[in-house]
Amino acid sequence: DKSLDKKFEPVFDYTVYADVVDINGETRTGETTVSAGYKGLMLSTAIPTQVTLDSLKSLTILTQNMNGEFEPAQIEVGISALKIEQRLLRPRFWERPESQVLSKEEYTRRFPHDIYAGEDDWENWEKEKNVYTAKDSARTKGEFPLKGARLPAGYYEILVTAKNEKGEEAKDIRYIEIVDEKASQLLRPQYLWSRRSESIKPGETTSIQIGTSAPNVYLVKEEYREAKKGQKQDRFGLQVTTTQQTLQTGKTSFPITATEEDRGGFGITAFMVRDNRFYQFQDRIEVPWSNKDLQVEFKTFRDKTLPGSDEKWSVRIKGNKSEMVAAEMLASMYDASLDQIVDHDWNRPYIWPYLFATRSWDPGANFKLENAERWEKDEEEKYLVKQYDELINLANTRGGYEMKSMAPGVGNARAMEKMTVNVLDAKFSKAEDITASEGYYNEDGDGVTDTTKMIQNPKDIPPPSIRKNLQETAFFFPDLRTDSEGNIEFSFTTPEALTTWKLQTLAHTKDLAFNQS
Incomplete structure (x- = not known):
């Protein structure tokens, strides 16, 4: 398209279709997309926007042609420090x-x-000076090591330049923040800076960090949990604990220790006002029901079996702390191809409470409570569907077969999910004897017809064994129980179908600890 200016480096995509007929007269169809442009070098980078101090060891830089294939090129990386807005x-x-x-x-x-x-956007800040430069050849996987790069905490611009053998050049600019987690002051002036907590177990301690560059900031912090029976609660059913604190410039850490009562998690909201602006921080303290997890270990397991083979498998079940437990397990294995019709998976039942509530404040009308949402997951509706056998509808037949449904295909492939052939009073005539021609491909592939000694007496050929057990379910064991050592053993005979089998297990204890795999 000559109406497009070359300076914009437009790319034109063409779709190529091909039909190939083999020696058997069967047609295969394929297609591909080819891209063309004025420049045959494409540059892409995968650089995080924030890293911790001393963790920036390498970059990911890919050079490709228009069709996504590796293009050899020389890479130059320049890193410049940015002047922080004060x-x-x-x-x-x-x-x-x-x-x-x-x-x-x-x-x-x-x-x-x-x-x-x-x-306010640090990508618009001025460059102070270049602090690092490196050159290297592009690699197929994109690794570009930053040898000897020791950059202090700060904000940086990374300029990547690539040039191939034809002299074509491509550039990319990225911005990155290097953070010193141990620093007590903020890297740049901010009214509210925060770092969220980590998931913890009862008895463990995590912390949230809140920082500011403004002096003497009055902070209001709320912790809210699902209210227990008899506890004071707000109109949303939450127990709220409010504290106030004056923050000085820098980072302030708020340690939080979880108890057994906190399983399911609780929330934190903190807000402040400065220079006629309202700032708010929200976080969820994750305290999962890890004590309701089981460990299931297959002591005996085979990912490949022979049709009709006798199998004996062993499973060990332990608690979340590897302690001995008495458990019951549901196990089944069926033909995985059935999932193409309807997916079938077992899920852990939703039993233990989880806090979904959120609280937030709005600065209007003297800081009214803007909203609070209490969300509880409903128990999944249970229902049974029973389907009865039915006669084949002959009225829908077409030319001796009935099309049940069409499965979605990929690309140009056409797939039919199921076809039932109805033969109605068909008469067949005996075919005449014919002589087969010499094969196009010979045994050694040298183009010369090979001679093979044939067995003269057909009675010497053993009859092939016919597979009979083609059932779709290999086994279904609803109530396997552990022995005194937490082991479960079960045996089964693999059906004779040549397929992939899907194994599922669901284990539980009397105190409703679960594992699903």
Whole structure:
């Protein structure tokens, strides 16, 4: 398309279709997409926007042609430090103006905490100096090591340049923040900075971190849990504990220790007001029901079996702390191809409570409570569907066969899920004897017809064994129980179908600990 300017580097996609007829007269159809452009080098990078100190060891840089294949090229990486904006900026109430009447100096003097242009976005900051440069050849998997790179905490621009043998060049610019987790002060001025908690078990301690660059900030923090019977609760059924604290500049850590009563999790909301702006932080403290998990280990297991083989498998069940438990297990194995019709999976029942409630505040109307949502998962509806056998509908037959349904295909492939052939008073004539021609492909592939000694007496050929056990379910054991050592053994005979088998287990104890696999 000559109407497109070359400087925009347009890419044109073409679809190629091909039909091939083999020696048997069967047609195979295929298609592919070919991309063409004015430049045959494509550059892509996978660089995180934030990393911790001393963890930036390498980058992922891929050079490819228009069709996604590896393109050899020389890579140059330049890393430049950015000049951090030192003003404490609050978010806009309006859209960024297209032009400014006041100069930046006059604007910041009158409005010291408001954004003038785009200085709140660190991708717009000025570059101070180049701090690292490296050159290397592109690799097929994209690894680009940063040898000797020791960058301090800060904000950086990464410029990647690639050039292939034809002299074609491609560039990509990325921005990255390197964080020092042990630092007590914030890397750049912010009204509210936070770091969320980690999942913990009862008796363990985690912490949330809240930081600010503004002095003497009054912070209100709420912890809310599902209220127990007899406890004081709000109108949403939550028990809320509120505390206040004055924060100084820097990071403040709030340690949190979970108890058994906290299983299912609880929430935290913290908010503050500064320079006529409202700031809020929300987090969920995850305290999972890990004490209701079981470990299932297959001591004997085979991922490949022979048709009709006798199998004896052994399973060991342990508690979440590897302790001995008495458990019952449901196990089954069936033809995995049935999942193409309807997926079938067992799931752990929803029994133990989980806190889904959230609380948030709105600065309007003297800080009213904006919303709180209490969500409880409903128990899955149980119902039974019984299907009875029915006669084949002969009225729907077409030319001696009946099309039941069409399964979705992929690409140009056409797949039919099921076909039933109805032969109605068909008469067949005996075929005449014919002589087969020499095969196109010979035994050694040299183009010369080979001679093979044939067995003269057909009676010497043993008759093939006919597979009879073609059932779709290999086994179904609803109440396997552990012995005194937590072991379960069961035996079965593999059906003779040549297929992939799907094994499922669901184990549980009397105190409703589960494992599903």
